[in-house]
Amino acid sequence: MSPGASPLGRVVVLGYGNQGEAHARNLRDGGEQVSVAARPGRTAERRALAHGFTVAAPAKALRNADTLAVLLPDEVVPEMWPELASAAGATRAFVFAHGFNLLYGSLAFPADAAVVLVSPTGPGRVIRELYERGEGVPAYLAVHQAGRADAWALAAHYATALGSARARLLRTTVREETEVDLFGEQAVLCGGMNALVSAAYGTLVREGYTPEIAYLECVHQLHFLAELLHARGVAGLRRGISGTALYGDLTRGPRVVNETSRAAMREMLAEIRSGAFAREWLAEVAAGKPELTRLLEQADADPIEAGRRRALGDENPA
Ligand SMILES: NC(=O)c1ccc[n+]([C@@H]2O[C@H](COP(=O)([O-])OP(=O)(O)OC[C@H]3O[C@@H](n4cnc5c(N)ncnc54)[C@H](OP(=O)(O)O)[C@@H]3O)[C@@H](O)[C@H]2O)c1
Structure with a gap:
């Protein structure tokens, strides 16, 4: 698939930890155009660079995101959100791997952006290992805000690139995923x-x-x-x-x-x-x-x- 044909456009993965590394590598191997946002001088930046990604500090990287995968620890997101959201002003789609901040975090999004949940049911190491073996871990999909895009299709596309369609994609709600x-x-x-x-x-x-x-x-x-x-x-x-x-x-x-x-x-x-x-x-x-x-x-x-x-x-x- 050529990057131009993907509904995700330019994907920026914010946070290169447990989930971020697996998402970034699987999506790139699936033909998506992926770069990484990470804090300068820290482990995440070093690892992403070692894996061949273009890496920039969040304030800069987010300006180039059509799709932003928010893969930071849940507890740091609410406080950082105003700054992140203003850097991601042109972003058309936001992807979260857990609904915690969508349900509880009072995060504001542009009205025309799609905000979706793609929550794989496994740690990043397993997501990557199974992907490399031609398998995947099941994932939950939910739409928090439809925006202008076909948000369900966008979530399914992201989850497929992650390898999860090889196992199972289950539609749910942000509330159900988070509470369960x-x-x-x-x-x-x-x-x-x-x-x-x-x-x-x-x-x-x-x-x-x-x-x-x-x-x-x-x-x-x-x-x-x-x-x-x-x-x-x-x-x-x-x-x-x-x-x-x-x-x-x-x-x-x-x-x-x-x-x-x-x-x-x-x-x-x-x-x-x-x-x-x-x-x-x-x-x-x-x-x-x-x-x-x-x-x-x-x-x-x-x-x-x-x-x-x-x-x-x-x-x-x-
Ligand atoms: N872990 C799982 O098995 C799992 C499974 C399903 C869904 N999820 C969801 O996936 C999302 C990401 O979780 P995770 O476990 O992948 O996170 P994580 O590994 O704990 O952290 C991700 C990265 O965030 C960076 N970071 C930490 N604090 C930061 C801050 N204040 N500012 C900027 N960057 C910071 C860290 O990099 P540096 O410190 O090197 O900058 C770290 O590599 C969460 O929503 C989580 O609920 C996780």
Whole structure:
């Protein structure tokens, strides 16, 4: 496809991190005309230059964007937006990879610009690796503002260039993507999983079991089960484990995740839906993240980290 024929025109990828690098490289390999906006003298700029991109500071790069992919950390966008939006005055399309700032951020866009969500369901490393193998990760598409373009077609074109049409494109809304994404990471993928392995490990070690064995059993092996879950689903996983494990799963699992846990999940979801979680997080960012820093220090001191070092040595330090 020639760049002139693409509905995206000149694409500027703002932020060359987890998502930005994969988006920029996949789109370029798909025939799009891509450049990168990054802060001078930092890692993102160095990496983008090493990958052969034309790189400029945001204030300059955004002036040349027909399509701007906003791939900065969500929490830095609201404060930077007035400056970014004025630099991107001629931009016809804005692409976001998560709806957080579209739902909560009060960002202003030119009325005739298309503002879309193309949210791949995986980290950038996987998006790039699968793309290079001729595969892709599924992506959610949503239209925040139609503008003058065919915004759905534009989002689908971007997602296809990213490689996601090789897997699946799912239409949704900004609200659904944002609320489900936040809930998933809080209840399962990050919050729930980390709290669960830490509690299980602590239970064993407090009862006198060997830390490295507790670690290998409650944390390290999760990888293999997660792979099975990914490949075969819950019912398939249950048919891939021993009878003893299956009996323990079905009779003891509901004791760990019980009505109290489900009530906590409903409460977390309500905080997401009311915007209370987003307000709390953005206030924490504005205050310089004191609570996040304190909680991370506390979490890093959890005995599970010592268990990991004992079980695995210092491979893959945090
Ligand atoms: N991570 C995921 O797996 C994932 C999955 C789906 C969607 N998303 C979404 O993708 C978007 C990007 O997330 P990400 O995880 O890719 O971000 P990221 O890797 O944390 O950061 C992207 C880049 O932003 C730059 N940056 C950080 N603070 C900045 C600032 N104040 N001003 C200018 N540049 C700054 C950093 O480069 P320098 O510090 O080197 O300048 C960094 O490389 C978000 O909307 C996120 O929700 C992420």
